[in-house]
Amino acid sequence: MSTIELKQELHDYINQGDEKFVKIFYEMAKAYAEQLQQDKLITESEENIKAGRISNLDETQKIINSWNV
Numbered sequence: 001m002s003t004i005e006l007k008q009e010l011h012d013y014i015n016q017g018d019e020k021f022v023k024i025f026y027e028m029a030k031a032y033a034e035q036l037q038q039d040k041l042i043t044e045s046e047e048n049i050k051a052g053r054i055s056n057l058d059e060t061q062k063i064i065n066s067w068n069v
Contacts, residue, residue, distance in 0.1 A: 013025075
């Protein structure tokens with residue numbers, strides 16, 4: 001089944017689903033998207049560590065403090 005066909009079938013399931021199904025499906029999709037984002041951040045962090053792009057505690061604290069401006 002192609003991606004387009006899968007998307008259409010998912011739309012059909014959502015349109016036919018009751019409130020409980022839609023909420024569960026939404027939470028599942030949201031959790032998946034959040035996990036993808038976390039995996040991306042972890043990969044980027046690992047690449048930065050391997051490349052030596054790291055900060056010591058003082059530098060990190062200065063960065064964090066700049067966020068609270």
